[in-house]
Amino acid sequence: MSSTRRPRICILNSSSFGKHHSDHISKLESFALLSRVDVDAAISAEDLLKAVGQVDAIIASVTPRLTSDFLLQQPDLRIVARHGIGCDNVDVAKATELGILVTNVEGVVERDSVAELAVALAMAVARHVPQGAECVKQGRWAERSRFIGPELTRKTAGIIGLGNIGSRSAEILAGGFQCRVLAYDPYIPPENFVKFLAQKCGLEELLAQSDFVFLHCPLTKETRRMLGRERLAGMKKGAIIVNTCRGELLDEDALVEALKSGQLRGYGTDVVEGEPIDGTHRLLHLPGVVVLPHLGGYSFESLRGMGDTMVNDCMSVFVDKSLPKRVYNPEVLKNPLLRRWM
Numbered sequence: 001m002s003s004t005r006r007p008r009i010c011i012l013n014s015s016s017f018g019k020h021h022s023d024h025i026s027k028l029e030s031f032a033l034l035s036r037v038d039v040d041a042a043i044s045a046e047d048l049l050k051a052v053g054q055v056d057a058i059i060a061s062v063t064p065r066l067t068s069d070f071l072l073q074q075p076d077l078r079i080v081a082r083h084g085i086g087c088d089n090v091d092v093a094k095a096t097e098l099g100i101l102v103t104n105v106e107g108v109v110e111r112d113s114v115a116e117l118a119v120a121l122a123m124a125v126a127r128h129v130p131q132g133a134e135c136v137k138q139g140r141w142a143e144r145s146r147f148i149g150p151e152l153t154r155k156t157a158g159i160i161g162l163g164n165i166g167s168r169s170a171e172i173l174a175g176g177f178q179c180r181v182l183a184y185d186p187y188i189p190p191e192n193f194v195k196f197l198a199q200k201c202g203l204e205e206l207l208a209q210s211d212f213v214f215l216h217c218p219l220t221k222e223t224r225r226m227l228g229r230e231r232l233a234g235m236k237k238g239a240i241i242v243n244t245c246r247g248e249l250l251d252e253d254a255l256v257e258a259l260k261s262g263q264l265r266g267y268g269t270d271v272v273e274g275e276p277i278d279g280t281h282r283l284l285h286l287p288g289v290v291v292l293p294h295l296g297g298y299s300f301e302s303l304r305g306m307g308d309t310m311v312n313d314c315m316s317v318f319v320d321k322s323l324p325k326r327v328y329n330p331e332v333l334k335n336p337l338l339r340r341w342m
Contacts, residue, residue: 007318008076010052011036013061014083016303017310024307031319032057041276045069057317059083059310060090062294063275068094079103081313082328083306084297085110086246088219092329099337102328103313105297105306107164113302114216115168117295118244119152121268122212124290125240126150149265150211152177158210159183160203160226161217162192165244169214170196182206185217207235212242219246229254238265240288244296247273252283259286270296 009032011017018025028034039051041063048070052058057079060066066080068091080090082104095102124130128147135143157173159166162185173179174197183198184206193200203226207213213235217223227241228251241264243249252273258264266288272281275294283289297306313324323333332338 007032007056007078007314008054009034009057009059009314010055011059012052013038013041013063014059015061016298017059017083017307019303020300021304021307024311027311028314032314039064041274045073049073057081057314059314062086062089064089066090066095071095071098071100074100079313079317079324081310081324083310086218087328088246096329096332096335099332099335101317101324101332101338103309103324103326104328105309106326109305109309110297110302111164111168113299114165114244114296115172116299117270117292118165118169118214118216118242119172121242121244121270121290121292122214122240123152125242125266125268125288126152126212130290152179152212154178154180155211156180156182156209158206158213159185159198160206160213160215161185161245162188162196162198163216166214166216167192167196167198169216170198174198179212182210204231204234207231207239210236210239212240215241215243215245215249217245217249219248224248225251227251227255229257232258232263235263237263240264240266240268243267243269243271245271247271247275256282256286259288264288266290270294 009028011034037051039048043064045067048064054074054076056076059081061083066089071091071094077100079101080095082090085105085107087102087104090102092102126149128149132147157179159170159181162170162183170181170183174181181198182201183193184201184203190200226249232254255267259267268290270292271294272283272291283291316322316324
C-alpha cells in the first residue's frame, strides 16, 4: 500500500460495531476510509468480493465465511479483525499462508456479558419465562400452572470449557446459586478447577450427573458435534442444555429427538447452526426451547471492550506500523509477506 493512500477498512456484518460507541467510528475515520457492508451469511466468495471490493482490513462478524477463494482475491488485505471471540468463519490457515494477520477479542472482554446471559438462559428455560410472558400478553393469565419448572439453586451444573467465560459461569453458579459445579476441560491446569470452585471430571461423567449443562468451549474439529445421540442419551434425564458458543457443537437432529422424547427438559441457546435463522426454524416450535439472536456480547460494557480491541488492532497496523497486541495466528509472524506489508 502506498504510504500516501488511506487504508480501506470494511466493517462486514458487524452491525453492533460503532452503534453505541460512536468514537470507534470516528477514530478509524481519522486515518482510514470506512465502508459498512451487510451480506447474507451464505454468500459466495465471488459475490462477497463484489460487495466488499478491494480492502486493506476487515472488521468481521461471525458471518459470512471468509474463505480461501475470497482471501486469494484480496491482495491488499493486511488484517482480519474478528469482532468477537471465535474465528471459525475465517480460513485462518490460508490467511497465514498469505501473510494476513487475524486478530480476535480476548475472552475476558466478553466474560461477564456472556456468562450472565448463559445463566439467564438457564433460568428462562427452567422457569418458562418467555412462554409465561407471552401468555400474559395474550390474556391467558389463568394458565400459569402450566409453567412450573426446577430451581437452579443447589443443582448440579456441568460446564464444558472452563476458560474465561466458563470460569465466570462457575463463579456465578457456585457462589450465587450454591450449585455443585462439575467441569470438563482437558486444556487447563488442575489448579484452575479449584480456583473457580469446580470439580474436575470426565465428559461422560459430567453429562450423566448434571441437571444443567453449559457449553463454553470453542468450535474446533474436536468439539464439532461433540453432543450427538450417544452422549445426549447418556445425560441425566430431564437436564437442560445452555449453549452460548456455536450451534455446531450439537447434532441438531439428535437434539430435536432428545427434546421430543423428554430426555432433555429444555434447551437455551444464543447460537444456531446456519444462523441467522427465520421464524420457520424447527427449534423455535419445540416446547422448552429458548433461542436468542446471538446476544452474548451485546452488553454496553462488552461492546466497549470489543470495539476498543478492533480500533487498537487497526491502528497498530496502519498508524503505528506495529503488531496488534493479540494475534490469533502467530505463525504468520514468520511469513516474509507480513514483513513486506509492515
